Amino acid sequence: MADTLFRQCPRSGLFFHRTGESLMKAHAVFAVVFFLIGGIFGLLVMLTRMPSVHLLDAETFYMALSIHGTDILIFWIIFFEVAVLYFASSTLLRVRPAAPALGWLGFILMVVGSIMTTLTFLRGNSSVMFTSYVPMPAEPTFYLGLILFAVGALVGCFLFLATLVIAKREKTYDGSIPLVTFGALTACIIAILSILFGAVILIPTFLWSVGLIPEVDPLVYRTIWWGLGHSSQQINVSAQVAIWYAIAAIVFGATPMSEKVSRTAFLLYILFLQLASAHHLLVDPGIGSSWKVFNTSYAMYLAVLASMVHGLTVPGSIEVAQRRKGYTNGLFEWLRKAPWDNPVFSGMFLSLIIFGFLGGITGVIMGTEQINLIIHNTIFVPGHFHATVAVGTTLAFMAITYFLIPVLFQRELILPKLAKWQPYLFAGGMTMLVIFMLGAGTLGVPRRHWDVSFSDALMQYQYAGTAITMLGMAGLGGILAAVGGGAYVLIAVGSLVFGRRLDQNATLLASFGVPLKPGSYTLVRPERLGMTPAEAEGAVSHAAPGTFTLALVFLATFVVYFFINAKYLSSLWHMS
Amino acid sequence: MAITPPSQRIWWHKPIDRIEALWVGIALVWCLVLFFWMPYWHLFGKQNLSNESYKTSPAAFEAKVQAMVEKHKVRTETSGDIPVVAPPPGSDVYMLGRTWEWYPILELKKGQSYRLHLSSVDWQHGFSIQPVNINLQILPGYETVVTLTPTQTGEFGVVCNEYCGVGHHTMLGKIYVKE
Numbered sequence: 001m002a003d004t005l006f007r008q009c010p011r012s013g014l015f016f017h018r019t020g021e022s023l024m025k026a027h028a029v030f031a032v033v034f035f036l037i038g039g040i041f042g043l044l045v046m047l048t049r050m051p052s053v054h055l056l057d058a059e060t061f062y063m064a065l066s067i068h069g070t071d072i073l074i075f076w077i078i079f080f081e082v083a084v085l086y087f088a089s090s091t092l093l094r095v096r097p098a099a100p101a102l103g104w105l106g107f108i109l110m111v112v113g114s115i116m117t118t119l120t121f122l123r124g125n126s127s128v129m130f131t132s133y134v135p136m137p138a139e140p141t142f143y144l145g146l147i148l149f150a151v152g153a154l155v156g157c158f159l160f161l162a163t164l165v166i167a168k169r170e171k172t173y174d175g176s177i178p179l180v181t182f183g184a185l186t187a188c189i190i191a192i193l194s195i196l197f198g199a200v201i202l203i204p205t206f207l208w209s210v211g212l213i214p215e216v217d218p219l220v221y222r223t224i225w226w227g228l229g230h231s232s233q234q235i236n237v238s239a240q241v242a243i244w245y246a247i248a249a250i251v252f253g254a255t256p257m258s259e260k261v262s263r264t265a266f267l268l269y270i271l272f273l274q275l276a277s278a279h280h281l282l283v284d285p286g287i288g289s290s291w292k293v294f295n296t297s298y299a300m301y302l303a304v305l306a307s308m309v310h311g312l313t314v315p316g317s318i319e320v321a322q323r324r325k326g327y328t329n330g331l332f333e334w335l336r337k338a339p340w341d342n343p344v345f346s347g348m349f350l351s352l353i354i355f356g357f358l359g360g361i362t363g364v365i366m367g368t369e370q371i372n373l374i375i376h377n378t379i380f381v382p383g384h385f386h387a388t389v390a391v392g393t394t395l396a397f398m399a400i401t402y403f404l405i406p407v408l409f410q411r412e413l414i415l416p417k418l419a420k421w422q423p424y425l426f427a428g429g430m431t432m433l434v435i436f437m438l439g440a441g442t443l444g445v446p447r448r449h450w451d452v453s454f455s456d457a458l459m460q461y462q463y464a465g466t467a468i469t470m471l472g473m474a475g476l477g478g479i480l481a482a483v484g485g486g487a488y489v490l491i492a493v494g495s496l497v498f499g500r501r502l503d504q505n506a507t508l509l510a511s512f513g514v515p516l517k518p519g520s521y522t523l524v525r526p527e528r529l530g531m532t533p534a535e536a537e538g539a540v541s542h543a544a545p546g547t548f549t550l551a552l553v554f555l556a557t558f559v560v561y562f563f564i565n566a567k568y569l570s571s572l573w574h575m576s
Numbered sequence: 577m578a579i580t581p582p583s584q585r586i587w588w589h590k591p592i593d594r595i596e597a598l599w600v601g602i603a604l605v606w607c608l609v610l611f612f613w614m615p616y617w618h619l620f621g622k623q624n625l626s627n628e629s630y631k632t633s634p635a636a637f638e639a640k641v642q643a644m645v646e647k648h649k650v651r652t653e654t655s656g657d658i659p660v661v662a663p664p665p666g667s668d669v670y671m672l673g674r675t676w677e678w679y680p681i682l683e684l685k686k687g688q689s690y691r692l693h694l695s696s697v698d699w700q701h702g703f704s705i706q707p708v709n710i711n712l713q714i715l716p717g718y719e720t721v722v723t724l725t726p727t728q729t730g731e732f733g734v735v736c737n738e739y740c741g742v743g744h745h746t747m748l749g750k751i752y753v754k755e
């Protein structure tokens with residue numbers, strides 16, 4: 001039967017099903033294409049927001065910004081996430097993917113939808129940003145493209161669930177599903193819920209755009225749209241955390257400190273993240289404070305708690321694994337002696353640190369009901385989410401790409417020296433962009449704004465010189481990040497096209513499986529996936545004092561920065 | 577490993593490491609502090625939104641703005657002859673967002689409270705007083721009311737920080753605060 005064809009990767013020991021593998025590759029390649037398109041427009045936007053360059057004219061700027069936001073936040077990330085879903089189900093559980101024909105249908109819907117929306121933007125009459133707040137209209141094909149894309153992604157989600165069912169029924173694994181698959185399951189469930197929110201609001205908005213519905217209420221739109229918009233960021237968080245765990249396992253053979261704690265933390269995401277649309281509505285009219293307070297905090301910050309837990313357990317598990325290998329000196333030998341020139345590791349670790357310190361802290365602070373007054377719609381907001389999605393999610397995806405190129409695509413990385421530097425370039429540039437955007441935002445500089453010198457306005461307002469300087473510095477960071485992003489595309493695409501086909505009989509890396517002959521697929525389903533071998537009880541400690549110290553530094557930063565902002569808030573004009 | 581099934585079938589019975597449990601505890605406490613800070617600020621802070629708001633229509637809101645302008649106009653400014661309005665302390669004052677201006681200019685007194693009504697007659701706009709840095713989302717069809725007490729004197733810009741079309745970056749307004 002055609003759908004019991006498996007190949008084992010000799011380098012990782014992982015099994016790939018032929019169709020599952022093709023689906024993964026297709027989604028990953030399209031992801032990179034949209035990263036490239038979105039990234040180019042991001043650079044153009046950045047070069048326009050640098051006061052000294054001010055590259056595009058206003059109309060093109062708003063169009064470029066709409067494309068950048070949509071193509072990179074939605075298309076790059078979700079194409080990649082669907083690939084991750086196939087990887088976490090078919091590959092990690094060694095099972096055939098459910099209904100591959102439907103999988104291809106979903107993929108085609110995503111491709112058609114994303115191209116339709118992008119082309120609509122390029123026509124120029126739909127520069128409504130990816131949020132497309134009503135009543136500002138876009139052309140119907142903008143909404144239609146998004147809807148098709150979402151349906152395609154939904155198909156991918158349901159096939160993931162169906163594949164888990166098949167694996168369970170055919171008993172392809174022993175015990176519980178791996179933590180990474182569990183994280184992907186979390187992402188999948190949140191994705192299904194967000195897409196349902198999306199359907200509830202985007203379908204009526206599409207009907208409104210073709211004249212079948214008289215109006216869509218702007219507050220109702222914002223409330224439901226952000227049910228999609230915010231929850232979908234939690235898809236990214238779950239997916240990226242799953243990748244952190246995967247990389248800790250792949251690079252270090254690390255075992256989660258506690259399956260119970262990590263899985264409960266993922267569960268908290270599902271239970272509480274849906275509430276978070278309130279983040280975006282804290283200074284909106286027509287919504288009461290108790291709703292805002294409860295929802296913005298995901299019921300007392302239980303989802304934040306979950307991220308703080310992962311923030312400890314991922315590096316903690318690495319520390320435990322490293323200490324076991326003998327790096328036990330002091331608090332940080334395990335970290336110093338980590339493979340910093342392996343982009344799979346460095347990308348993942350930078351993703352984790354910058355996501356937490358820059359993205360996490362700023363996110364919670366601006367999500368505090370009253371503090372939002374000093375932050376809403378300033379450039380602080382894109383500062384925050386470039387730390388979360390552009391570093392956290394994107395860099396995690398880049399890191400795993402360096403693993404997937406040899407393992408999934410069976411190609412040798414070209415330009416390994418560049419690959420070694422790429423995570424640092426991208427993360428360094430992004431960090432600079434983020435910090436200066438946060439700074440300029442604190443000084444009141446608006447987001448989505450073509451000209452903060454207001455040169456052709458009737459009235460005048462002058463921002464502080466520091467604010468303007470900071471925009472310029474953010475631009476330098478952005479250029480650096482764009483070079484880093486370009487290097488990623490170059491290495492990824494270049495390796496697929498020019499990379500040497502890999503010898504199938506390279507050394508075995510992981511603890512399971514046996515290498516096969518070149519390119520060989522076998523009709524036999526691989527043997528049942530066994531549980532991780534138990535460690536000798538008591539022989540090794542689970543202590544991760546270095547990670548705990550880092551966590552305390554994180555907490556101190558968080559507390560200090562929170563109260564700085566509270567102090568700033570207290571200096572404002574009085575409002576009641 | 578995280579990419580293979582857990583080593584114990586009954587993994588939920590495995591005790592949690594001390595440091596991990598300690599961190600969960602510390603993080604939970606901090607989360608609760610963050611949460612209770614918000615109701616605390618509602619009780620003791622001076623910067624809170626009233627959440628008073630009404631459904632309105634562009635015509636109805638424009639009429640109210642116009643009535644205030646006629647009653648309390650003191651002069652006009654700029655080449656666009658935008659009225660400057662100095663309403664009495666404690667009264668209801670209005671500012672309207674439209675492509676691409678904040679209308680009219682307000683002249684307020686420091687330390688006095690005003691019931692400021694805000695709405696839009698077309699797209700969504702972002703009401704952003706600078707450099708004070710107070711930012712509110714303004715929606716068409718909704719009238720936001722906030723009781724505002726300026727604590728500084730001077731000339732303040734009102735920037736639009738919600739994208740509202742190709743002239744978005746020219747959308748400015750002004751508030752004067754006098755002693």
Ligand code: HEM
Nearest residue numbers: 039042046069073129382389390447448449478481482485
């Ligand atoms: C290549 C490097 C990048 C540069 C130079 C860059 C730069 C920018 C700039 C300057 C803005 C406009 C801020 C404003 O005016 O409001 C922006 C917005 C945005 N960026 Fe990026 N960015 C980059 C990569 C990314 C990545 C990787 C992501 C996500 C995965 C991302 C997601 C977004 C989103 C969602 C927006 C908001 C668009 C909107 O306001 O509608 N960016 N970016």
Ligand SMILES: [Cu+2]
Nearest residue numbers: 701736740747
């Ligand atoms: Cu506006």
Ligand SMILES: [Cu+2]
Nearest residue numbers: 736738740744
């Ligand atoms: Cu605007």
